[in-house]
Amino acid sequence: MKLLFDLHTHTMASGHAYSTLQENIAAAARAGLEAYGFSDHTSGLPGAPHNIWFDNFKVIPRQIEGLRILRGAEVNVLDFEGHYDLEESIAKKLDYLIASLHSHTYVSGTRQQNTQALLKAMESPYIKIIGHPDDDRYPVDTDQLARAAAEMGVLLELNNSSLKPGCTRINGPANARQMLLDCMRHGTRVVVNTDSHISYDVGRFAEAIRLLEEVRFPQELLANLDLARLDWITRPRG
Ligand SMILES: [Zn+2]
Numbered sequence: 001m002k003l004l005f006d007l008h009t010h011t012m013a014s015g016h017a018y019s020t021l022q023e024n025i026a027a028a029a030r031a032g033l034e035a036y037g038f039s040d041h042t043s044g045l046p047g048a049p050h051n052i053w054f055d056n057f058k059v060i061p062r063q064i065e066g067l068r069i070l071r072g073a074e075v076n077v078l079d080f081e082g083h084y085d086l087e088e089s090i091a092k093k094l095d096y097l098i099a100s101l102h103s104h105t106y107v108s109g110t111r112q113q114n115t116q117a118l119l120k121a122m123e124s125p126y127i128k129i130i131g132h133p134d135d136d137r138y139p140v141d142t143d144q145l146a147r148a149a150a151e152m153g154v155l156l157e158l159n160n161s162s163l164k165p166g167c168t169r170i171n172g173p174a175n176a177r178q179m180l181l182d183c184m185r186h187g188t189r190v191v192v193n194t195d196s197h198i199s200y201d202v203g204r205f206a207e208a209i210r211l212l213e214e215v216r217f218p219q220e221l222l223a224n225l226d227l228a229r230l231d232w233i234t235r236p237r238g
C-alpha cells in the first residue's frame, strides 16, 4: 500500500517538536511522498506560535523538492460547544484545519460530551479532519462521529503515532481499529497521518498500513491513495 501524502506533521514552531519545515519536507521527499502538509499547534498549547505565524504562510512556496505543499494547522477544541483557538480571519487562508482534543486545552467530559465537542467543531467549515479520535483520555463515540463525518464531508484521521508503543494516548490501537470499522459501516473517508514531531517520522506509516490491511479497509474511502483526493481536504466545505 503506497500512501502519497502526510498532512499532520509538526515543526519546531509547535514548541515541542524538533525539526524545521525544510527538514520535514526533505524527509517527505526521501519517503517518496508526493504531497506534504504541515499542521502546527495553535496558540492554546504552551510554546505554540502566535497567530501571526499562521498569517504569513504566503511566503512558503506551493511546490518544494517536487512535492505539493499544503498549509494547515492543528487547532485545539476547547469545550463541549466545539469552540477552537484560531480566528476565522486566519483559518480561511489555510488549506485545512485538523481539530483535536489535547490535555492542556480541554478537560474531558463524558463520552457523550467529548463526542459533542467534536461534532460541534465539525460545524465549522474550516475543519476538514478530526485528529486522533482514538484516545481514552477523552473517550468518544466513534460510531456517532463516523456517521456525522460522512454526512458533513469531514475526514477522520488514522493517526500513526497513536498506534506506536509508548504513545501517551490510551488504547490507541484498539480505538483506531474500532473507528475504522465504524467508518467502513458509514462510508466515512479516512486520512492517514503520522503526526510526526521530528522529521524521522514523516511519511512513515507502517503501523497504520498494518491495521488498514488487517481490517481490509476499502480503498475508495482512503484519501492517501490518490493525489486527486487532496480535494477531499482542501476544497471549501458547506
Ligand atoms: Zn494532536
Ligand SMILES: [Zn+2]
Pocket (backbone or CB within 6 Å): 008, 010, 074, 195
Ligand atoms: Zn499533532
